[in-house]
Amino acid sequence: xxxxxxxxxxxxxxxxxxxxxxxxxxxxxxxxxxxxxxxxxxxxxxxxxxxxxxxxxxxxxxxxxxxxxxxxxxxxxxxxxxxxxxxxxxxxxxxxxxxxxxxxxxxxxxxxxxxxxxxxxxxxxxxxxxxxxxxxxxxxxxxxxxxxxxxxxxxxxxxxxxxxxxxxxxxxxxxxxxxxxxxxxxxxxxxxxxxxxxxxxxxxxxxxxxxxxxxxxxxxxxxxxxxxxxxxxxxxxxxxxxxxxxxxxxxxxxxxxxxxxxxxxxx
Amino acid sequence: xxxxxxxxxxxxxxxxxxxxxxxxxxxxxxxxxxxxxxxxxxxxxxxxxxxxxxxxxxxxxxxxxxxxxxxxxxxxxxxxxxxxxxxxxxxxxxxxxxxxxxxxxxxxxxxxxxxxxxxxxxxxxxxxxxxxxxxxxxxxxxxxxxxxxxxxxxxxxxxxxxxxxxxxxxxxxxxxxxxxxxxxxxxxxxxxxxxxxxxxxxxxxxxxxxxxxxxxxxxxxxxxxxxxxxxxxxxxxxxxxxxxxxxxxxxxxxxxxxxxxxxxxxx
Numbered sequence: 001x002x003x004x005x006x007x008x009x010x011x012x013x014x015x016x017x018x019x020x021x022x023x024x025x026x027x028x029x030x031x032x033x034x035x036x037x038x039x040x041x042x043x044x045x046x047x048x049x050x051x052x053x054x055x056x057x058x059x060x061x062x063x064x065x066x067x068x069x070x071x072x073x074x075x076x077x078x079x080x081x082x083x084x085x086x087x088x089x090x091x092x093x094x095x096x097x098x099x100x101x102x103x104x105x106x107x108x109x110x111x112x113x114x115x116x117x118x119x120x121x122x123x124x125x126x127x128x129x130x131x132x133x134x135x136x137x138x139x140x141x142x143x144x145x146x147x148x149x150x151x152x153x154x155x156x157x158x159x160x161x162x163x164x165x166x167x168x169x170x171x172x173x174x175x176x177x178x179x180x181x182x183x184x185x186x187x188x189x190x191x192x193x194x195x196x197x198x199x200x201x202x203x204x205x206x207x208x209x210x211x212x213x214x215x216x217x218x219x220x221x222x223x224x225x226x227x228x229x230x231x232x233x234x235x236x237x238x239x240x241x242x243x244x245x246x247x248x249x250x251x252x253x254x255x256x257x258x259x260x261x262x263x264x265x266x267x
Numbered sequence: 268x269x270x271x272x273x274x275x276x277x278x279x280x281x282x283x284x285x286x287x288x289x290x291x292x293x294x295x296x297x298x299x300x301x302x303x304x305x306x307x308x309x310x311x312x313x314x315x316x317x318x319x320x321x322x323x324x325x326x327x328x329x330x331x332x333x334x335x336x337x338x339x340x341x342x343x344x345x346x347x348x349x350x351x352x353x354x355x356x357x358x359x360x361x362x363x364x365x366x367x368x369x370x371x372x373x374x375x376x377x378x379x380x381x382x383x384x385x386x387x388x389x390x391x392x393x394x395x396x397x398x399x400x401x402x403x404x405x406x407x408x409x410x411x412x413x414x415x416x417x418x419x420x421x422x423x424x425x426x427x428x429x430x431x432x433x434x435x436x437x438x439x440x441x442x443x444x445x446x447x448x449x450x451x452x453x454x455x456x457x458x459x460x461x462x463x464x465x466x467x468x469x470x471x472x473x474x475x476x477x478x479x480x481x482x483x484x485x486x487x488x489x490x491x492x493x494x495x496x497x498x499x500x501x502x503x504x505x506x507x508x509x510x511x512x513x514x515x516x517x518x519x520x521x522x523x524x525x526x527x528x529x530x531x532x533x534x
Contacts, residue, residue: 040308041308047306047509054533148415148422151418152415155414157415161432162433162436165428165432166429
């Protein structure tokens with residue numbers, strides 16, 4: 001198979017990464033994708049750094065053997081802790097969801113004070129904080145982990161009163177700060193955006209990584225002359241390491257996909 | 268090593284099973300235990316039956332090779348879906364946390380209407396419902412899954428107002444029923460007992476499996492002549508498949524253990 005005709009690999013701890021896949025498909029409609037959701041280890045957000053690196057390496061090995069020309073780590077926790085290990089092992093372009101959001105946020109922020117919300121492992125890794133400081137040492141970062149967001153989203157309870165109270169509980173960190181830009185540092189969180197918006201000052205801009213990541217992926221493929229050379233001829237493939245009850249429901253909500261074939265594989 | 272001098276294996280998806288270990292240590296102070304918390308796959312409650320069976324088989328193999336004379340499946344989800352597979356593979360006594368609670372509940376209930384709360388996989392497995400009906404076909408069972416309880420407990424947010432609202436949300440199932448006995452069908456839930464109690468009619472008796480399981484384990488070892496024949500000479504051992512940030516905190520809260528050595532092992 002010529003390099004250009006290969007797939008693009010996309011992986012996440014579970015199904016949140018489908019928000020990124022959706023943006024990628026919109027940006028690159030002719031390309032074919034292989035999605036891997038590591039639902040057997042879901043959630044990554046409270047696992048140790050070492051474990052998330054080990055899971056990510058296994059997944060990329062699996063995707064690489066399926067013939068991919070590039071990979072997108074569509075999970076903030078894995079992007080925060082495993083990217084370097086993945087890039088040092090494989091020579092294909094490996095994109096992540098953190099860098100694109102950071103660039104959007106830094107471009108937008110006038111107060112130079114940027115908020116980030118994410119899982120516990122993402123926030124504790126200090127990746128967002130370090131990367132932003134490296135680009136501009138004057139940037140102030142206010143970070144907050146929100147470990148209950150993923151379970152509430154996975155349970156589809158986003159519209160309950162207590163979900164609103166939980167959002168309020170975590171977001172009070174940003175009261176009385178100069179934050180004018182908030183990065184949703186987890187691919188699940190766009191599904192919670194309407195409630196997050198309600199609990200923030202109106203002037204705060206919300207940055208979600210899906211669209212920015214898709215744009216960066218498109219530029220990267222072009223620069224590496226890896227864009228598909230012929231019309232799309234491969235079907236998308238979907239793999240999960242466990243098939244939870246909620247899978248079909250979430251695939252429908254996230255991607256409007258009703259009849260996709262999901263392959264269950266234990267790595 | 269003589270059979271009597273071997274350890275007792277105890278496993279759970281994570282740390283909730285430490286509530287059972289605590290009761291076992293109180294009931295059998297001379298025995299030594301090997302605890303395995305499958306924190307790498309935590310939580311089991313939203314994983315598929317097939318995956319929970321596969322994880323449980325791997326853990327029991329690991330414990331068996333460490334020389335155990337009996338095993339306690341200290342996880343309701345694994346007890347609900349994996350017990351038969353485990354018992355058909357190994358000839359040592361394998362106890363679970365469901366049968367002891369069921370016997371306590373049936374003995375107590377006067378209305379013959381028993382409530383059960385647990386994870387999604389436990390409740391969907393219908394194990395509690397089927398087992399109780401097999402003992403007494405007149406028993407009515409009212410079951411409710413509470414998928415947000417484990418994440419809230421693991422985050423230590425049990426005393427927040429929204430935690431109270433979430434308990435109220437799930438327990439309204441038991442309003443206007445004849446339920447006079449409620450089984451806590453998850454080894455995490457005893458840590459939530461004070462709030463669960465507040466949200467139930469005062470006459471409802473709460474059954475938690477830890478004590479009943481420890482009593483049954485003691486009887487089982489005696490009947491099989493497996494009780495320790497000499498004074499305790501082996502130290503307890505603790506293994507986890509991932510070491511989350513919260514581990515030491517939870518071990519301290521659950522077992523008052525400050526300086527235990529935790530071994531990290533990937534199965």
